[in-house]
Each structure stands twice: as C-alpha cells, then as structure tokens.
Amino acid sequence: MTVLGYLANGLVFSSIIVLGSIGLSLVYSIADFANFAHGDTMTIGAYSALVTFGAVGGLGGAVLGLPYGFFLALVVGIAVAAVVAVATEKLIYEPLDVDSIGLLITSIGIAFIYRAVIQIRFGSDFTRFDVRPLRPIEPLVPYGVRITLHDVAIFGSAVALVVGLHVLLQYTDLGRKMRAMADNPDLARVSGIRTKRVKLWTWVIGAGLAGAGGVFLGLFNQLAPRMGFNLLLVIFAAVILGGIGSVYGAMAGGFLIGMINQLTPFFSNVVEALPIRPNWLATVIENMITIEYANAIAFVIMVVVLLVRPNGIAGEGAT
C-alpha cells in the first residue's frame, strides 16, 4: 500500500476513534470520572444496530452501498446507547456516595455488566452486519487507496455528527453551558448553570456518539462483545492526547491516534529505510514499530503525554 492508502485508512479509523473520544472526554470532565464503561457503550450501540438491522432489513434503496435499513439501525444504535447510559447514570452513578475514584471503579463493574449481557445474548464469537461486502472503489486503486463506499459512509457520517456537535456547542445555550462546565465545573456551578441537566445531556451526547462509533466499528471490522473494551484504551489515549475536557482536543487527539494506528505499517517501512546505528537499536525499533504493536504505540504515547503534558498537547504545559 502507498502512503495515500494508509492515510485513507487512517481517516476512516480516526472517524471511529473521534466519535468515541468526544464522549469520553465530555463525561470525564463534566461527570468528573474516567468512565471505563465507555468502550462497552460503543458495543451496546453496535449490537443494538445489529438487532435492528436484522429486524427491519434493507428497506428498499441504498446509499453508499448501505441499505436505508442500516441507517435506521444506526439511529437506533445511537438511541439505545444514550438511553442505557442515562439509565445507568440515574440508577447507579447518581445515588452513589463515593468520590471520583469510586465512580471509576464502579464504571468497571458497569462495563462488565454491559459486556456480560451482550455475551450471554449473542455469544462471544465475531459477527458481521448483513450487508454485502464491497470491492474497493475502482478509480482510487491505482493510487494505492483501497477503501470501499462503506468507508466513505463511515467518514461522511462521522463528519456530519461532528459538525452537528460543533453547531450545538457553539450556537446553542446548552452547548455553551456544556463547554463552560467542561472547562471549569466548579465555576459553572457557582455561576448558576443547572449542572444536573447539563450532565444528563452530556451522557446523552457522549453515549450517543459512542453508539455511532460502535456501529461504524462493527462495519469497519466486525462485531464482538469485546470490541469496545479493546478499543477503550486507544480512546483514552486520544482523550489524554487532546486534553481531558476539551471537545476539540478530543477530536484532534482521536484523529492523531487513529492516524498513527493505521500508519504504523508505513512507519515501519520508514524505520527500515533509516540508517539507525547501532544495529541492535535498529533491530529493536524495527521490531517494535510493527502492526502488532499499533495499540501499544498509542498507549506509550499516552503515558508520555501524561508525564510531560498532563493537560494535553494543546493545553497549558505541565506545572
């Protein structure tokens, strides 16, 4: 594959990471804890869409190689993820009398419950959406870009959702309050914002976007009960890279992490071509920058960012 090909893949994968990281970042700052159930919220979105799509079928026409029914399923996936998240907030998190570390630990329990329920219902095997696999778009193949119309649909939908969120944040009252709260929860509280309502909407938006991300992840790869949990740390890496609490930071971080992830094979070619001395170092580096370590690279970046710039690459420097 060419650089262009990797970049195209990166763009698609980034779209999914961005959808996941926005919600995680918002909840981290507004609800004030690291939500380890966020990945499994994505899984819920994916499986809800799977069930819906199986029930309604194609519904006639198709856009970008995806039947209308799939888009209906996408909406249901978003809705179910949002409803489940809000229900969890109301039933579990809100009544708790623990600090943010307690909430973090609780969210791990929640993550397991989500995943267990899905696994009991659907088994632990991989499944796919019942859509016809497509061939790569012909005119792009000579450039080494092998993406399908489905990938275009993922990218396009993600862009639409992100633009929608941007409009919401910039031009609505709710959006302004959310930004204020994400920026400085205490200040927002004293300035009279009804934080409970904003918090609830944060869950709706964050989980909804995660649900969409889950559906697209299922389309991009396949569905499995562990799909969300496996992606969780990559999303954390994106959030931390972008700076916790910053929606636009989360977008940038998600984009970067997604790109780095998909460009890993390209980097490994680059590293091989570089004249690294001594030889043992070259061997080690060549060994580590391979597709198997794509996620590990993201995690290491995350730890480095936490150490040197805990407020994210765009935030204020370390104090």
Add this chain to the structure above:
Amino acid sequence: MTMSEGALPKEDAVLRVDDLQKSFGGLAATDHATFAVERGTITGLIGPNGAGKSTLFNLISGFYEPDGGTVEVNGTDVTGMEPYQVAEHGLIRTFQTPRKLEGMTVREAMLVGPRKQPGESFLTLFTSPGTVAESESANLAEAERILEDFEIDHLATQPATDISGGQMKLVELARAMLAEPEVLLLDEPVAGVNPTLAKKLKGQIRRLNEQGTTFLLIEHDMEFVMDLADPIVVLDQGHVLTEGTPEGVRNDDRVIDAYLGGGR
C-alpha cells in the same frame, strides 16, 4: 515602623525568603517577596484576600517551585527542594483544611508526626524489630504527653474521622510538634474554629513559643493575629508591603489602603 521591603538584616533568622517570585499564567502571585523570620518569634503574615499568602506558604514549604529567588531555612538554601526535604531541614507546615486520616485513631494520626522513625524503613521492620518497638513506645508516650499538654488526651483513641474540625486543628498542631520543628508554619490555625477552642489554640501557640518554637502564621482573624504575633509581615499583591509591630502595622496607611482597595 516604616520599614521598607527587605526589612532589617536579621542576625538570627530561622527562615529567610529572598526576592521570591512565582507567576501563574502570566499573573504574578508572588512578586519579589523578601522577609525573614527571626528565631523565637511568632511572626504573623497578613494581607487582603488574594494577596498571595497561600502561594507564599506553598513556595516556602516546597509545594511550588519558585520562578526566582531563594528560601533559606536555618542557613541552608532549600529553594527547589521537595517538601519532604524542606521538612527535614526543620520547617514544618500545617494546612488550612486538614483532611482527616481515615481508619486511624487520633493517637495513631499523631504518630505520623515524628521525623525519621526507624520503623519507616521497611527492612528495619524485619532486621531490627526491637529498635522499631523502642522508638514506637517512645513516640507513643511523647504523643500522649503532648495530647495531655493540649488537654485533648481524652480523644487519643477516638477515630480521627469522628472529631470536630476545631479539635482536628489542635491535633494537627500537636502532631506538628512531634516533628520537632525549628519553625512551624500555620495556615489559618483558627479558621472555622469556635471561640473557646481558638482561645485554647492561642494559649498553646504562646506556650510552645515560650518553650522555643518559632512560628510563622497566616490568619484572617485580625484580633487573633494582632494579639499573638509580633512582628507582622503584610503582604499585598504578592509583595511585602511592610513589616512591623502590631501597632505599627495597624496604623500604617498603606496597610489600610491595601485592605480597603484589595477587594474588601
């Protein structure tokens, strides 16, 4: 009494702060602050809200790293040291709102105080348990003696989470004494403390001072600080406005201006 910044060179200063600077996001929180605390005094540090008293405390005790200037404790330059190293040089501080130590009794919480306990070395616990037991017994006896001095020995076996905020302040002071400080920094010792307890605290501080401990204290309660401290250092907008006796400071126009203009 109209001493300027820098004040007099003090012969026997246990703490010397020289040209200390710190800014956050371009705003100077501590602006070339210079003063010294003479051994054996109770020095008060006052100033309007936002004058930078807490920042200064954090800089002196090593919790913040200064952008410039130096801090000397007992003649040793401790600038840029970790808080624990500053403490090892004899400067101990308390906090405005002490958090309660969960799952500990009051006397247990007291026992965190003594510095350099042999039992704080993991290996010693196994190689020389006798030494640990000996020092633990001695420390416990000392802790109970100090609690008695503070007239709170009845609290000794209470859970630390169950005592009142005011009592906690007393315990904190008592614990700090176990660390045998050369100079003790108290951050608002009577904030949120009822008058009876505050009076008791004042008496204790005075008693400890007579026994040789040097104090530097931040306090908002003017009556308290004017009655107890001498000299008093006045901080405004991060720098030392003046320094002098309580009467002198009370009658200084600049101090009055600072308080009136400084957000009151």
Add this chain to the structure above:
Amino acid sequence: MSLLDDPKAAFADLSRPEGWVLGVSVAFVLFLFVAMLTGALGPTYFLFLVGLAGMYALLSFGLNAQWGFTGLINFSVAAFFGIGAYGTALMTASGSPIAGGFSPLVGLAVALVVALALALLIGIPTLRLRADYLAIASLGLAEVVRLIVLNERWLTNGSAGLRGIPGFFDGWPVLSTFPEAMPGLRLEVIPGSPVILETAFWQASLNVLLVLAFAGAAYFVLRRAHRSPWGRVLRTIRSDEDLARALGKNTYSFKMQSFVLGSLIMALAGVFYAHLNLYVGPGDLDPITTFYAWVAVILGGSGSNRGALFGGIVIVTIREGTRFLNDVALPIDPAPLRLLLIGVVIVAVMRYRPQGVLPPQRELIWPSAVGGGGTPETPDSGVRERKGGDDDE
C-alpha cells in the same frame, strides 16, 4: 491470639460482619467437607480449589499492599501475575525457547527479579501521576506487556505458550518423589462411596502446601508492615499525600516501595500458578485477572489483609461456581456469567458497602508499643465498633 486465652470473649468481640463472614465460611467449609466425604467432590479437586483460593488471596494481598495501604490504583495486576508465571516458566519449562530445565527455585528467583524490574519500569514514570491517570496508564502498560508476550515468539513462544513446566518440587529431595511414594488410601466414611487418595491427591497437597507457604509468608510480611510506622506513612499518603510530604516523608519513595512489594507478591501468585497449571500462555495476562484481584480487595475491604483473604475465596467461588453451574444445572457459558457476577459485585459493593465487608478496624500501632505489650487490637473506645458495626450507613 486471644482466642486461646479466652475463646468466649474472642467471639463476643467479633463485629457483626466478622461474625457473618466467620459463620458463612465455616458453613461453606463444612459443606465442602461433607461433599468430599460423600464423594460428590473429588478430594484432589477440593485441594485444587484451595490452591486457587490461595493464589487469588496472594494476588489480593499484593493489590492490597498497593491500593489498600497506599491508594495506588494499579490496573496492571495481570501483567505482574503473568510476568511471575512466565519468569519461572521460561527458566524451568522443557518447551522454553531461551533456557529451560532449571530448578523451580531458580525460576522463582528469576520471576521475582523480572517482576522487580517491571515494577520499577512501570512505577518510575507512573507513580508521580494523579490517581486516575495512574489507573489508565497502568492498564495501558499492562496491555503493552501482554502484547510483547504475545508477539515476541523468540522469547515467549508467542500464542503457543509454554509447555512442560515441572511441578515446583520436582528435583527436590524427598518431596519430588513424595506423591508417588505415598500409598493410595481408600477411606470409606460413608459406606458405598469410598474416597480414594492417590498420587494426584498427594501432588495437589504439595501444591496447597506451597501456596500456603507463599500466602503465609506474604501475610506475615504485610501484617507486620501494615501496623508499623512504614505502613502508617502509606495510610497517610492514601488519605492525604500532601500532609505526608509536609511532615517530611518522601512519598514517592514510599509509593515505590509499596508498589514493588505488591508487585512481587503478585508475581509470587504467578509462580505458583505456573507450577500448578504446568502451562502458561498469553491468555494468562488477560486484564480480567486484574479485575478479579480488584473485586477481591474492594469486597474484602481495602486495606484489610483478612478481607483480601476472604475476597480471594469469593473469587474462586465465582470462578468455579459458574463452571459447576454450567456443568450441572444451567447451560450458560460460564465466562460471561462470571463477568456479570464480577460486575454486579463491584457495583453492589460501591453502592452498599464502599468500605468492604471486613474493613481494617483495629488501631494499627506496633504491638509491643501499646501498654507494654498489651493488646493493641482493643482500644478502649474504638474505631472498630463504629466502622465494623451495623450503624455504618
């Protein structure tokens, strides 16, 4: 200790949750014992369960030394468990790609050294981080370790794992041949259902002996450390790290010591596991092990060594109970059921009893320092009544 002098008072002294735990545990052990005597539960399997419980107790002890004592959120338990298991397996297993054939004692030593190195590698950067960042970073680094074990075939055999690990006592005088040397015993407590004790049983007894030795040593060390001035600094850090720093404690060093101590104990659990299972694979580094340990510790009561022991037993009950349920009654895949139970236990504990079932209650002062060798466990008024009683809502 007071149990022998004055058993009645010792029981009266138990708080209500302690009484419950004691009662349920005794009933459970009796149940297992009866099941064994009637032949419903194979004695070898019973010992296997005891071994597993010991292993989880070890993991919980390790985590307790980090989270319970110091408040370090370590989500890399599985990595230390796995490193311990791989450390000894790589030295001793016949299928090891790098060494193999060494005595398990060498394996034990190597496992501990490697775990120490890993603890420093993970601890040095992450222990300066805020609590929640430490959680995320440690989970990420544990995943990096898992990926390395999975992918570096030249070192670890990759996904095939390591086979041919000897029992821990292989090559020891007497003990290595002990299982074979022991005669097969046939006990017939209940007529018609004999209990047969064979080589496998004696082998399992040795394993239990091993885990008891490991867990006993860990318990001894932790108990002494917990009630020492060293442990007191850790507990201060847990509540208020700045206070500890202001009082002259080098908190970074203390956190590192607590992290390393806990990690070594986790590695010990891994060493035991390798010689119990005789096979290790990359699956043994699955993060689920981390969360098993977490459930055990928060359920038992953070900071309480007895609680960690209790939690370890509950984990085995969940693990093996779901398997049993699947075999006998409900044909539900045990894996998600376990996950569900773990999740529910976490949420329920945080909701109804955040301090755990057996929180550390007693005043922790070096024993002989209080009242000239008296009983530090019973302060005149106390933390215990309040924290352990039923008025703790």
